[in-house]
Amino acid sequence: MLLGGDFRQILPVIPKGTRQDTVNASISKSYLWHSAQVHTLSINMTLRQADKKFAEWILSVGNGTTATVETYAGSHEDGEKIVIADEFMLLKSDNPYQLISDAAYPNFVENYLNRSYLTDRAILAPTNASAQEMNSYLLSKVPSAEKEYLSSDTISFESTPTDDWTKNYTQEYLNSLEYSGLLTHKLCLKVGAPVMMLCNLNQRNGLCNGTRMVVSRLGHRVLEAQIMTGTHVGEGVLIPRIQLSPNDSLHPFNFRRRQFPIRLCYDY
Known part of the structure; x- marks a missing residue:
């Protein structure tokens, strides 16, 4: 059986579930996960040359390496904000x-x-x-x-x-x-x-x-x-x-x- 997906983008949908419920429903939490063999795709074969910069920025968001701005604790937006370049807006x-x-x-x-x-x-x-x-x-x-x-x-x-x-x-x-x-x-x-x-x-x-x-x-x-x-x-x-x-x-x-x-x- 071949399963495809990206944990950074595709998550299970749990109606009215919490973040913990979503994580626990992931395939990586299954008792069968230790038997799985992971293969990583690294080249986007359909990506055009003009879109490479945007694709690299999307990957940096998923990897947590993109530039961020901290927000004040206690506000409605606790945590960090991701900085989006003007060329993508x-x-x-x-x-x-x-x-x-x-x-x-x-x-x-x-x-x-x-x-x-x-x-x-x-x-x-x-x-x-x-x-x-x-x-x-x-x-x-x-x-x-x-x-x-x-x-x-x-x-x-x-x-x-x-x-x-x-x-x-x-x-x-x-x-x-x-x-x-x-x-x-x-x-x-x-x-x-x-x-x-x-x-x-x-x-x-x-x-x-x-x-x-x-x-x-x-x-x-x-x-x-x-x-x-x-x-x-x-x-x-x-x-x-x-x-x-x-x-x-x-x-x-x-x-x-x-x-x-x-x-x-x-x-x-």
């Missing part, structure tokens, strides 16, 4: 979304249908909320008609003692529920928008979790798209609505959402 602006989009997607309107243009760039967002806001901004710049798709949210009857449980939760409340990795209630799309598959729908035809595509037709029940990455680049696929449920929930019922298993992917 964007200037302040009244419209930060436009500033970020112009830096990552220059001449966006002229190239929004260019497949290589879309696959060569992306914006890394710190949170899902930031990614949704950035995606919405870039989608508004696409010169085509927008179509909105709303999910069908229900409660599994098998998970309730009586059918009357379903009357305790309004449709508006079910639509407002958001789970990590689950499809959103409202999905706004345009022809030419890049999207990412969120589940393994058809691995033989290249529809796997993480596959990037560009929307070519917006139907009522089915979407048509062209694959941009992987071994099926350029192939057309049809995407139906599917029904998914979250793996874990704090609610006393099994939640089910029927929606297209994709999301916009100008951001990550």
